[in-house]
Amino acid sequence: QVQLAESGGGLVQVGGSLRLSCAASGRIFTSYAMAWFRQGPGKEREFVAAINWSGRNTTYGDSVKDRFLISKDSDSARNTAYLQMNSLKPEDTAVYYCAARLAGLLSKATREYDFWGQGTQVTVSS
Numbered sequence: 631q632v633q634l635a636e637s638g639g640g641l642v643q644v645g646g647s648l649r650l651s652c653a654a655s656g657r658i659f660t661s662y663a664m665a666w667f668r669q670g671p672g673k674e675r676e677f678v679a680a681i682n683w684s685g686r687n688t689t690y691g692d693s694v695k696d697r698f699l700i701s702k703d704s705d706s707a708r709n710t711a712y713l714q715m716n717s718l719k720p721e722d723t724a725v726y727y728c729a730a731r732l733a734g735l736l737s738k739a740t741r742e743y744d745f746w747g748q749g750t751q752v753t754v755s756s
Contacts (some may be wrong), residue, residue, distance in 0.1 A: 636652050731743045
């Protein structure tokens with residue numbers, strides 16, 4: 631099993647920035663992809679960003695493109711992913727979840743991810 635632990639959420643004003651972290655522990659595989667999803671109040675879980683196993687390829691949801699940046703720790707043994715969130719808007723308010731996929735390719739589909747964290751709350755105030 632793989633355990634994922636998110637951190638870095640909090641309250642921020644419109645236009646501000648936050649950096650989320652996702653640390654993987656347990657049975658670590660170096661070849662899996664990682665992603666961030668979010669779920670706002672009364673909404674379905676939404677894809678935010680994903681990074682493949684090597685860290686060389688990334689993809690983003692349309693609503694966060696050019697504002698958010700996903701990255702992965704260069705030390706493959708640690709398997710930590712990050713989400714740098716800039717120019718935050720009230721509509722970015724949500725619980726943000728980290729996910730890991732044993733198949734190392736990118737995917738935007740929640741059903742294709744094998745492990746999930748508990749989530750971290752991000753609130754953007756206007």
